[in-house]
Amino acid sequence: MGVGIATVTDLQLNALGSVLSLLAIVTTCVAQIMTNTIQKKFKVSSTQLLYQSCPYQAITLFITGPFVDGLLTKQNVFAFSYTPQVLAFIVLSCLISVSVNFSTFLVIGKTSPVTYQVLGHLKTCLILAFGYVLLRDPFSWRNILGILIAIVGMVLYSYCCSVESQQKASGEAAQISQVKEAESDPLLSAENGGGVVAEGGGGGARAPEWNSNKDLHA
16 A cells, blocks of 8 residues: 555556556465475476476467467567667576575566565665766656555564564474473373383372383384
8 A cells, every 4th residue: 555655646447457556466466475385396496487487477478479469569579670779688587587586586486476475576676766966857746655654564473473473483382392392291290100000900009010021112
């Protein structure tokens, strides 16, 4: 909400734009969740996953890109006159895209898709702030309010993640201690001289007998 207040200046709704926006949101969510799930399920690094997925992404875009571009712009992408300068910028754009994908896979693999989105919103706020400080871009109270709301949301998210991590760590420590106590219970009972009910229906308790073969059986 804060990023929307700070960045959205001209809002126009139509059916085509709404459908494309919804598809973009759905595909982005699915891609980021699968990126996190695959890395943790198969124990692969971000570099390995990027190496395996890049050919499929390139083929998909090469096949569907010109068709979608022609459908939306009514122009053929192959009819453009590609000069060396244009090709150089295309190659530069591809290198930047690979860097963005690598950082995306790395952050999502180490954290979560939600954390990646929060980091992206922080990047947007920093871009707006540096644009005002360095480039003297126009800055209004609406931008300031949006950035403040976004920062408050990020701080609350970080606090909730920290509390959740502490609770998880304490729960795991409690489970480990319980397991250790359960493993040491027989030894403790033997050392304390706990009585054992005598066989044969006597009903009386007698002290446990020491057998040297117990260690060998154990």
